[in-house]
Amino acid sequence: MRAWRITRTGAPLDVMELVTDAEPPVPGPGQLLVRVRAAAVNFPDALMAAGQYQVRPPLPFTPGVELCGEVAEGPRAGQRLIGTAELPAGAFAEHALMNAATALPAPGHLDDAEAAGFHIAYQTAWFALHRRARLARGETLLVHAAAGGVGSAAVQLGKAAGAFVIAVVGGPEKAAVAAELGADVVVDRRAGDFVAAVREATGGRGADVVFDPVGGPAFTGSTRCVAFEGRIVVVGFASGGIPAPPLGHALVKNYSLLGLHWGLYVTRDPAAVRACHAALTALAPRPLVSARLPLEAAATAVHDLAAGTTTGRLAILP
Known part of the structure; x- marks a missing residue:
C-alpha cells in the first residue's frame, strides 16, 4: 500500500517520505484495521514530525492523527468510523489502525472529508x-x-x-x-x-x-x-x-x-467523549473543508498548516 513514513524528525517537507510498497498494518488486541476514506491534517502532525509533541511515536511511523475510515475486516467490516489513528500506523496511508473502543460512528450528514475533520x-x-x-x-x-x-x-x-x-x-x-x-x-x-x-x-x-x-x-x-x-x-x-x-x-x-x-478525556472520562459526540452529531455542524487533496500532497499540507497559511480543514483523500 501507499503510506507516508517518518524515519527521522524535522520539518515535514524534509522528513516525510511517501512509499508505495508498505505492508498494511496488522491490528493488535482491541484494534481495527480500516481503509482510510479521508484523513484530516492537524497541527500535532507537524509537531510530531519535528519530535516536539507530547506524544512521540517510535520511529519509523506513519503520521496522521485523525481520520474517517471504513472497517476492513471482521464483524464490524463496512462500518464508517471517525476518530484518532493508533500510531505508529497513522492516517496518511491507504490503511490505518483505530482503537475499537474509542472509534465513533461517522455522522451521516457529513461526507468523508468533512467527517475526517469532525472529531478533534x-x-x-x-x-x-x-x-x-x-x-x-x-x-x-x-x-x-x-x-x-x-x-x-x-x-x-x-x-x-x-x-x-x-x-x-x-x-x-x-x-x-x-x-x-x-x-x-x-x-x-x-x-x-x-x-x-x-x-x-x-x-x-x-x-x-x-x-x-x-x-x-x-x-x-x-x-x-x-x-x-x-x-x-x-x-x-x-x-x-x-x-x-x-x-x-x-x-x-x-x-x-x-x-x-x-x-486526557479519552483516557480519563471516555463517557464524556461519547456524550459530546452524541451532542455534536445532533447539533450537526458542518466542518469548513477548504481543500481536498490527494495522498501525494500530505507533506505539503502539513507544512502549509504549520505555516499558518490555510483556512478551515485540509482533507487528504488516499
Missing part, C-alpha cells in the same frame, strides 16, 4: 467552551485563529450556544471566512488592535470567554480585554510562544485561566 476540532471546542469555560447564552466569546480548524469550530459552537462571537484572524481572506461562519465581529489582527475592538464591541466590559489556541501575543492581549470573572481557555500555542501567566493580574482583575488538553 469539535470535541476540543466543545470541551473548551462547555466543560471548562461554562459558556452561557448571551455572553461574549473571543476566538483566536477563528478561520483555522479548531477556531472555526469554536465560532460555530459559540454561535449555537447563543454567544456574541468576536473572531480574530490574520488577513482579509481569513476575515471573510470567519464572517461566513457567523461571527458577529471580525478583527484582522494585521490591520487593527483586537484588544480595542473587543472593548468597543462590549462597551468596555470585555470578553466573558476567550478561546486561545495561539498563545504568545494573542494570550497577552486577551488578558487586557477579558471581562470581570471572565475565563481564558488555553488550548494550544500555534504561535510558538508559551506565555508565563500573569497571576497577579488574574488576581486583581478576577479572571480565570483554564487549561484544556482534550486528549
Whole structure:
C-alpha cells in the first residue's frame, strides 16, 4: 500500500517520505484495521514530525492523527468510523489502525472529508467552551485563529450556544471566512488592535470567554480585554510562544485561566467523549473543508498548516 513514513524528525517537507510498497498494518488486541476514506491534517502532525509533541511515536511511523475510515475486516467490516489513528500506523496511508473502543460512528450528514475533520476540532471546542469555560447564552466569546480548524469550530459552537462571537484572524481572506461562519465581529489582527475592538464591541466590559489556541501575543492581549470573572481557555500555542501567566493580574482583575488538553478525556472520562459526540452529531455542524487533496500532497499540507497559511480543514483523500 501507499503510506507516508517518518524515519527521522524535522520539518515535514524534509522528513516525510511517501512509499508505495508498505505492508498494511496488522491490528493488535482491541484494534481495527480500516481503509482510510479521508484523513484530516492537524497541527500535532507537524509537531510530531519535528519530535516536539507530547506524544512521540517510535520511529519509523506513519503520521496522521485523525481520520474517517471504513472497517476492513471482521464483524464490524463496512462500518464508517471517525476518530484518532493508533500510531505508529497513522492516517496518511491507504490503511490505518483505530482503537475499537474509542472509534465513533461517522455522522451521516457529513461526507468523508468533512467527517475526517469532525472529531478533534469539535470535541476540543466543545470541551473548551462547555466543560471548562461554562459558556452561557448571551455572553461574549473571543476566538483566536477563528478561520483555522479548531477556531472555526469554536465560532460555530459559540454561535449555537447563543454567544456574541468576536473572531480574530490574520488577513482579509481569513476575515471573510470567519464572517461566513457567523461571527458577529471580525478583527484582522494585521490591520487593527483586537484588544480595542473587543472593548468597543462590549462597551468596555470585555470578553466573558476567550478561546486561545495561539498563545504568545494573542494570550497577552486577551488578558487586557477579558471581562470581570471572565475565563481564558488555553488550548494550544500555534504561535510558538508559551506565555508565563500573569497571576497577579488574574488576581486583581478576577479572571480565570483554564487549561484544556482534550486528549486526557479519552483516557480519563471516555463517557464524556461519547456524550459530546452524541451532542455534536445532533447539533450537526458542518466542518469548513477548504481543500481536498490527494495522498501525494500530505507533506505539503502539513507544512502549509504549520505555516499558518490555510483556512478551515485540509482533507487528504488516499
